[in-house]
Amino acid sequence: MAHKKDIIIGFFVGIIAVLIGIFFFDICIGIYKGSSFNRIINRSFSTTLLDKRASIGVLINLPIFYLFLNKKKEDIAKGVLLATILVGILFLINKL
Template identity: 45%
Template sequence: MKKEILIGFAVGVIAAVFGFIFAIQIFGKSDDWGVVIQQAISQGFFTKLMSIGALLNLGAFFIFLKKNKDLRAKGVLIATVLILITTMIIKFTN
């Protein structure tokens, strides 16, 4: 049971990281990820990139639900809530 939730959590984190990378590639004005991240932080849209990246979790969540893997979907949901909390902390501390 815990293994299934952990798998879903890992999928959620990995999907969010890939989504973040895709968002950097689409919206960044440089090929260097470090430069894009520094610009995003200085211009105040880093949290928006994080939110866009987390959209891939939506797909993973519904795929797990469709395959009746409810515990894995729960893990993806936990990862998404953790990303939400992290995003809010970053947004309101800067």
């Protein structure tokens, strides 16, 4: 049972990391362009160019994945990898 629980925990960690990555990317770009905070928030929830922003957000999963591998938490790392693959497949389907 702990095996499945760890994979689910890793999956949610991976999804949350992607969302944080998208939001962080939007904040950085918004500050660079001099946008207002409301415009940055609206862009974060916008679906335009979401696939490009999500691909950058997925990059945050890489160090998280290796962190769990180094801590001998392979099942949680599997969940992070599963979340990364799922996000990739969803955006691949969205492109078609």
